[in-house]
Amino acid sequence: MMWSQSLLLLAVATYTTAAGYCSVNTLVSNSSWMQFTKEPVPLEYGFENKFKSIHCCVKAYRSIEWFKDGVAYPWSAGVSNLILYPEAANQTLYTQHAARADSGNYTCRTTNETHSSTHTVRLDILEKPLDVPKIMFISKDQWVEEGADLRLYCEALIGRSYLADARSDLRWMKIWPNSTEGDLLPTQSEIKTTRDDVEDIIGSYLNFGRVSAQDYGSYACVIHSNDVVSKNYVTVHYQLAGSSVWSSSGVVAVPWRAVVLCIACVALCAASLAAAHRRCTPRLMLAARQARANRSAAHRARVLEKEFDVLVCWTAVDAELVRGALIPTLSLKYKYRVHAVQISESPDNWYKEIMSEMGRCRSALCVVSPAQYASAPQQLLAAFRQLGALPAPPVVVLLQVQ
Numbered sequence: 001m002m003w004s005q006s007l008l009l010l011a012v013a014t015y016t017t018a019a020g021y022c023s024v025n026t027l028v029s030n031s032s033w034m035q036f037t038k039e040p041v042p043l044e045y046g047f048e049n050k051f052k053s054i055h056c057c058v059k060a061y062r063s064i065e066w067f068k069d070g071v072a073y074p075w076s077a078g079v080s081n082l083i084l085y086p087e088a089a090n091q092t093l094y095t096q097h098a099a100r101a102d103s104g105n106y107t108c109r110t111t112n113e114t115h116s117s118t119h120t121v122r123l124d125i126l127e128k129p130l131d132v133p134k135i136m137f138i139s140k141d142q143w144v145e146e147g148a149d150l151r152l153y154c155e156a157l158i159g160r161s162y163l164a165d166a167r168s169d170l171r172w173m174k175i176w177p178n179s180t181e182g183d184l185l186p187t188q189s190e191i192k193t194t195r196d197d198v199e200d201i202i203g204s205y206l207n208f209g210r211v212s213a214q215d216y217g218s219y220a221c222v223i224h225s226n227d228v229v230s231k232n233y234v235t236v237h238y239q240l241a242g243s244s245v246w247s248s249s250g251v252v253a254v255p256w257r258a259v260v261l262c263i264a265c266v267a268l269c270a271a272s273l274a275a276a277h278r279r280c281t282p283r284l285m286l287a288a289r290q291a292r293a294n295r296s297a298a299h300r301a302r303v304l305e306k307e308f309d310v311l312v313c314w315t316a317v318d319a320e321l322v323r324g325a326l327i328p329t330l331s332l333k334y335k336y337r338v339h340a341v342q343i344s345e346s347p348d349n350w351y352k353e354i355m356s357e358m359g360r361c362r363s364a365l366c367v368v369s370p371a372q373y374a375s376a377p378q379q380l381l382a383a384f385r386q387l388g389a390l391p392a393p394p395v396v397v398l399l400q401v402q
């Protein structure tokens with residue numbers, strides 16, 4: 001009697017932990033479509049003979065199916081020992097005793113009435129703990145509007161601690177304009193995570209709440225595992241409100257993508273040259289965001305009457321790069337008619353300064369170095385607001401000295 005009760009308790013405890021993963025730290029979203037409820041982790045690690053669970057946390061789906069290396073669930077022992085956990089609405093697969101042969105690609109396919117989507121988790125069952133940390137997930141670079149909600153996530157399998165005082169830790173740090181790593185801002189918070197199945201897997205959410213001007217920039221997920229330090233970087237880019245991403249924007253005649261890639265190249269070349277002199281390595285952090293363009297023929301005809309193809313604006317700090325690299329490239333290589341306008345360092349009158357010249361140009365491109373406003377983030381915010389207020393928001397190229 002005692003035995004069966006404690007076995008039952010044990011079984012219940014195991015099941016709750018397996019079920020819990022998809023119900024904690026979920027993304028806040030009030031849209032009701034089928035979607036992931038937390039960052040989908042593409043790599044999973046477990047150890048031989050130990051408990052292991054993998055997940056596909058989705059909401060608003062009608063059905064969910066699992067495949068291992070293309071073979072549909074249920075699996076014979078030769079394919080995988082993992083079984084579905086129906087109490088987690090089939091979002092979780094688990095095994096009490098993982099085997100090397102359970103390694104492989106597990107794909108979940110979720111469907112609603114009209115769509116289906118898949119997510120693949122590559123599971124690696126290891127014999128013994130590793131010496132070096134293995135990153136399992138890190139958020140991609142983000143393009144966000146001011147005021148939007150944002151969080152970043154980083155998760156890794158850390159190595160075993162050999163020494164009593166060995167430090168194993170995973171944390172987010174902010175990269176300051178002078179390219180040193182520092183503490184997060186008081187408005188940013190971290191939530192550390194652990195897994196119930198594998199204790200060597202640790203993670204951390206970096207919560208921004210609503211993004212404000214000083215949140216833009218780069219962040220590092222720093223993992224200490226014994227003597228090994230691993231750093232992975234994510235950049236939070238500024239996106240003008242209402243602007244669309246490259247793939248969905250439709251300016252007809254100007255190959256902006258090529259232009260910006262070229263600017264990136266030129267900036268990098270200029271940077272390496274400059275580095276020789278100044279021992280600094282400026283890096284192009286942001287390509288550009290572009291305003292929605294009206295594709296209609298009327299609009300096209302109107303813009304073609306303009307005197308210049310592009311208005312390029314910049315402030316004194318970037319004069320060398322813009323005059324030496326950007327403008328020659330645009331005019332010589334891409335044959336653009338460039339109207340070059342240096343604007344004042346203080347952004348307060350940018351709207352006026354740019355507006356007075358913009359009538360003569362089809363489009364605008366502004367080069368901004370956020371570093372020059374590092375000590376006064378509200379200036380950077382003012383700069384973005386001034387640019388965002390323009391009737392056709394310009395392509396903004398942010399340069400960061402690293």
Ligand SMILES: *[C@@H]1O[C@H](CO)[C@@H](O)[C@H](O)[C@H]1NC(C)=O
Binds near residue numbers: 030
């Ligand atoms: C969604 O939630 C946000 C706040 O998180 C709120 O401002 C917005 O109005 C909500 N949208 C809908 C459609 O309920």
Ligand SMILES: *[C@@H]1O[C@H](CO)[C@@H](O)[C@H](O)[C@H]1NC(C)=O
Binds near residue numbers: 034035
């Ligand atoms: C199904 O999911 C897709 C993607 O999340 C969504 O766009 C679509 O509206 C959903 N269909 C229904 C009927 O809910």
Ligand SMILES: *[C@@H]1O[C@H](CO)[C@@H](O)[C@H](O)[C@H]1NC(C)=O
Binds near residue numbers: 062063084089090
């Ligand atoms: C979970 O999977 C089982 C077996 O494949 C199936 O009978 C059941 O309907 C599924 N439940 C849900 C909520 O999808």
Ligand SMILES: *[C@@H]1O[C@H](CO)[C@@H](O)[C@H](O)[C@H]1NC(C)=O
Binds near residue numbers: 069103104105122
């Ligand atoms: C799983 O997928 C990866 C990448 O798609 C591939 O390299 C690997 O060989 C696959 N593993 C198996 C067991 O098929």
Ligand SMILES: *[C@@H]1O[C@H](CO)[C@@H](O)[C@H](O)[C@H]1NC(C)=O
Binds near residue numbers: 178179
């Ligand atoms: C880098 O900048 C930060 C914040 O602006 C400052 O606290 C730190 O001392 C600087 N580090 C160096 C090496 O200049």
Ligand SMILES: *[C@@H]1O[C@H](CO)[C@@H](O)[C@H](O)[C@H]1NC(C)=O
Binds near residue numbers: 294295296298299
């Ligand atoms: C594009 O411009 C035309 C007139 O030039 C206008 O009728 C149309 O509504 C505009 N489309 C959008 C999406 O703004």
